[in-house]
Amino acid sequence: MLEINNINVHFGVIHALKDVSLTVNEGEIVTLLGANGAGKTTTLRTASGLKKPTDGNILLNGKDITQTSAQERVKMGISHVPEGRRVFPAMTVLENLELGAYLRRDRAEINKDLKMVYDRFPILYDRKKQSAGTLSGGEQQMLAIGRALMSRPKILFLDEPSMGLAPLLVQEIFSIIKDINETGTTILLVEQNASMALQIAHRAYVLETGSIVLSGTGSELMQSEDIRKAYLGG
Amino acid sequence: MEQLIQQIINGISLGSIYALIALGYTMVYGIIKLINFAHGDIYMLGAYIGYFCMTTLKLGFLPSLIAAMLICTLIGMAVEKIAYKPLRNATRIAVLITAIGVSLFIEYGTMFFVGAGVRTYPEITGLLAKRFQFGSMVVSMQQIMIVATTIVLMTILQIIVRKTRIGKAMRAVSLDKDAAQLMGINVNTTISFTFALGSALAGAAGILVGVYYNSINPLMGVMPGLKAFVAAVLGGIGIIPGAMIGGYLIGIVEVFVSGYGSSMYREAVVFAILILILIVKPAGILGKNIREKV
Numbered sequence: 262m263l264e265i266n267n268i269n270v271h272f273g274v275i276h277a278l279k280d281v282s283l284t285v286n287e288g289e290i291v292t293l294l295g296a297n298g299a300g301k302t303t304t305l306r307t308a309s310g311l312k313k314p315t316d317g318n319i320l321l322n323g324k325d326i327t328q329t330s331a332q333e334r335v336k337m338g339i340s341h342v343p344e345g346r347r348v349f350p351a352m353t354v355l356e357n358l359e360l361g362a363y364l365r366r367d368r369a370e371i372n373k374d375l376k377m378v379y380d381r382f383p384i385l386y387d388r389k390k391q392s393a394g395t396l397s398g399g400e401q402q403m404l405a406i407g408r409a410l411m412s413r414p415k416i417l418f419l420d421e422p423s424m425g426l427a428p429l430l431v432q433e434i435f436s437i438i439k440d441i442n443e444t445g446t447t448i449l450l451v452e453q454n455a456s457m458a459l460q461i462a463h464r465a466y467v468l469e470t471g472s473i474v475l476s477g478t479g480s481e482l483m484q485s486e487d488i489r490k491a492y493l494g495g
Numbered sequence: 496m497e498q499l500i501q502q503i504i505n506g507i508s509l510g511s512i513y514a515l516i517a518l519g520y521t522m523v524y525g526i527i528k529l530i531n532f533a534h535g536d537i538y539m540l541g542a543y544i545g546y547f548c549m550t551t552l553k554l555g556f557l558p559s560l561i562a563a564m565l566i567c568t569l570i571g572m573a574v575e576k577i578a579y580k581p582l583r584n585a586t587r588i589a590v591l592i593t594a595i596g597v598s599l600f601i602e603y604g605t606m607f608f609v610g611a612g613v614r615t616y617p618e619i620t621g622l623l624a625k626r627f628q629f630g631s632m633v634v635s636m637q638q639i640m641i642v643a644t645t646i647v648l649m650t651i652l653q654i655i656v657r658k659t660r661i662g663k664a665m666r667a668v669s670l671d672k673d674a675a676q677l678m679g680i681n682v683n684t685t686i687s688f689t690f691a692l693g694s695a696l697a698g699a700a701g702i703l704v705g706v707y708y709n710s711i712n713p714l715m716g717v718m719p720g721l722k723a724f725v726a727a728v729l730g731g732i733g734i735i736p737g738a739m740i741g742g743y744l745i746g747i748v749e750v751f752v753s754g755y756g757s758s759m760y761r762e763a764v765v766f767a768i769l770i771l772i773l774i775v776k777p778a779g780i781l782g783k784n785i786r787e788k789v
């Protein structure tokens with residue numbers, strides 16, 4: 262479904278991604294692991310069109326989207342929950358969710374999806390008139406995911422959805438991600454919480470200072486000596 | 496007492512003008528963090544367009560108002576596209592200097608075409624010339640018209656910003672450009688629309704001032720532009736209701752200083768207010784002094 266081929270990304274003189282290639286097949290959860298500054302966020306931002314690669318290409322369902330704008334990519338079925346949630350703080354929960362459906366005109370279907378999001382995250386229904394900036398971190402994460410679902414994505418990018426959340430909430434977020442995947446959405450998940458991510462992922466890649474150094478199925482990587490040392494605490 | 500009320504009425508009329516201009520400053524600042532120094536000149540162009548509609552074309556006030564707003568909208572969008580859009584990733588100081596350049600270009604470009612001299616709006620007759628006397632107080636039909644036009648325009652603006660799709664996109668882009676793009680919002684179109692709205696309001700202010708004070712000239716936008724900027728900062732720059740409150744406050748203060756003190760000091764007082772806000776509450780009346788969570 263998503264194919265990233267040998268992309269290089271630079272920020273001025275910083276060479277943030279070096280010949281990164283990865284594939285996400287339809288229906289999969291693929292996780293991208295790596296330490297701070299490895300280039301995980303940059304990979305997602307490049308795939309969603311917020312950052313242009315210096316070279317290499319990106320294919321979505323076989324179509325080259327390397328030069329396609331971010332908003333066109335949303336139309337094509339990519340939805341990105343950015344690092345740090347990035348909800349619109351001064352807007353209400355409902356307005357945030359409606360913005361998720363910005364490119365859609367099918368009012369009746371939008372309302373159906375709104376109901377679907379509220380069913381998945383009942384707390385958002387209770388808070389729908391409240392401004393998003395007043396939500397707790399966990400609630401904001403739910404809102405960010407709910408908002409991303411409102412575009413009816415074919416593929417969902419999640420950038421560290423468990424960051425800064427209490428352990429119980431982390432569990433909940435991961436089970437929600439698994440559930441979203443089971444209802445038909447392909448997922449590319451960036452995580453620092455490697456053990457949790459590997460449990461739900463079909464396949465995984467490991468980034469180290471801008472290069473992919475390892476890849477395999479979730480269970481393969483869980484067995485891997487290097488991974489255990491580096492990310493799973495022995 | 497009657498004199499006090501009279502001053503307030505005059506202040507509200509003048510404040511309406513500042514509020515209309517301040518809205519454009521604040522919306523543009525909100526969305527691209529640019530103090531658009533050319534904004535006062537769009538207001539001046541609105542006054543000239545209104546003048547030509549009412550004299551050369553012999554149009555009435557309402558069609559002239561609409562023409563001034565429409566043409567200013569187009570000019571505002573063109574300025575954005577030609578001067579600011581290529582600098583989207585430039586430093587803020589580079590854009591600011593460009594804005595000053597655009598301002599001078601419009602001022603002296605206008606002078607080239609219409610001359611540097613003062614022009615006089617046509618004598619108002621009929622309904623618009625009516626005055627209402629209450630004791631020693633006078634309310635002119637023009638004042639009523641200024642305030643009414645401003646209220647209508649502000650209401651329309653609020654509806655656009657709060658309720659419409661493009662208005663929500665404007666607010667989203669103001670809050671977080673990257674996140675807005677991830678929603679599928681076209682940031683460039685939204686910025687252009689913001690300039691369009693602000694310029695339409697400035698154009699309206701221009702023709703209202705022409706009708707109210709009669710005389711216009713190519714540099715007339717400089718002072719009101721600066722004062723409207725002060726109004727926007729006073730209310731909290733980037734905050735739409737703040738610009739309205741700030742505009743009315745500056746208008747009233749200015750009229751009071753002229754009425755009870757000396758009109759020589761009115762500019763000094765307005766800029767003293769700016770310095771005072773920057774010291775006491777830099778975020779403005781409606782602004783929050785706290786930083787956003789990162």
Ligand SMILES: Nc1ncnc2c1ncn2[C@@H]1O[C@H](COP(=O)(O)OP(=O)(O)OP(=O)(O)O)[C@@H](O)[C@H]1O
Nearest residue numbers: 272275277295296297298299300301302303304344
């Ligand atoms: N806007 C930017 N300007 C300059 N350098 C940047 C920018 N964004 C990222 N970088 C650099 O690119 C590299 C990769 O950063 P990136 O944010 O992708 O890492 P990450 O794997 O997501 O890290 P984290 O786990 O901390 O979120 C880092 O060296 C970072 O400093």
Ligand SMILES: [Mg+2]
Nearest residue numbers: 301302303344
């Ligand atoms: Mg990151």
